[in-house]
Amino acid sequence: MMRFGILGYGGIAQRFVGDSAQVREAEITVIASRTEAKQKAAASAVKTAQIVDQYDACLSSPNVDCVYIALPHLMHKEMAMAALAQHKHVLVEKPGTLTTADWDQLCEEAKRQDCFLMEALKTPFYPSSEIVKNLIEDGAIGQVYEADVNYCYDLKDQTKPGWYIHDAKQGGALYDIGSYLYYFVLDLFPDCCEELQVQAELRNQIDVHFTCELNTRSGVRILTEGAIDRERPREALIRGTKGTLRIPYYYRAEEIILENAQGVQTIRPTLHYTDLGGEIAEVCRCVGNGWLQSPLYPQAKTREVLAFMEAIRSRFPQI
The missing domain is CATH 3.40.50.720 (NAD(P)-binding Rossmann-like Domain)
Incomplete structure (x- = not known):
């Protein structure tokens, strides 16, 4: 226990x-x-x-x-x-x-x-990313040339005294939701180039909206967007020469929608855990085996995502 x-x-x-x-x-x-x-x-x-x-x-x-x-x-x-x-x-x-x-x-x-x-x-412990990788590798949508991944939601001016999300040192959209965005992107596209095109909207010294455009060495154009001041369907859309993959709530995906010449197919992975259950189970599994880190979500992967977020933040307008 x-x-x-x-x-x-x-x-x-x-x-x-x-x-x-x-x-x-x-x-x-x-x-x-x-x-x-x-x-x-x-x-x-x-x-x-x-x-x-x-x-x-x-x-x-x-x-x-x-x-x-x-x-x-x-x-x-x-x-x-x-x-x-x-x-x-x-x-x-x-x-x-x-x-x-x-x-x-x-x-x-x-x-x-x-x-x-x-x-x-939670994302590493959902099976959806591996399914998406397999579909791409199997040519289900042809050659991938573009991906659009976002996590946008609207706080609707919610506030409370001392709320960290409004603190210039630790708040804003990137710190709040960037881990979801860039874990997914870097896991799916490990050959991302270092050149980034970043735009950010700051309000009261925090980023309320940002975009980052990047490319992979294999020629895939990736558009990412995060916000805490506007709504947009939170999904990943991957376009290929022969079809598309749409993954609603890609960071905890319960379905993958494949559209190609054969029609539209909705794939629903078998989920052993939902929301935070997977990461809790992983802690129990790893510690029970005497492991100091997770083979499914190693510490180096966290560092890779943090480094990417640092690179994005360094391109924000001067705070």
Whole structure:
């Protein structure tokens, strides 16, 4: 049994609690929140868990094997290092850190402490990406020449005091959803060129919308877009000389729509886990096998995505 302690109890942590029920090896034993209302919500949701108001109490608990960090981005590295210092395994929400240098330090510390470390990203644990790769390799849509991948949603002026998404140091669209976009792109198209054409719209010192156009060495043009101020169907559209692949919600895809000369076919992969269930199961599997990182989502892949996001952010207008 993998005993999880949770730092923070916002929306994503609440989903983590719900999705942990999909994994019989997972148990929520401690939840730490500094907010009284969230403490009460956590106690109601997990009646067997210990609810604490200090993060250190969770990190030092003998009843915790792995710490799930669901705190604002700027706290990811600090809390992950603190967890590793207590010899706890770590699952840290995306982005794992804000820089590759910080991620390198976390990886080095995890290795030194002989602990498991993984960024919490659901996409690697959905089967859709492998199915898309196989369809492309099998020539289902001919030669791929273009891909359009986006993650755009509208906060609709939602705000609350101190909300990290509005903080210039850790907020904005790229930090919020870039991991989804660029994990998918770099996993599907590993031969991306370094030249990027980036545009960004800043508001109150954060990026509310950005686009990045790039090409692969094999000649595929890739258009990516992210936003927190506008709605667009969140999907990936891959165009080939003989057809198209459309993947709604590509980062947690439950269907793939293939259109070619044979007609339109909807492919629905078999899902063993949904939403966060796959990453929870992966932690249990890896730690149970004595592995320090996931073979399905290794630390180097997180670093690759972070480096790509750093390159994009460096091309934003001066903040």
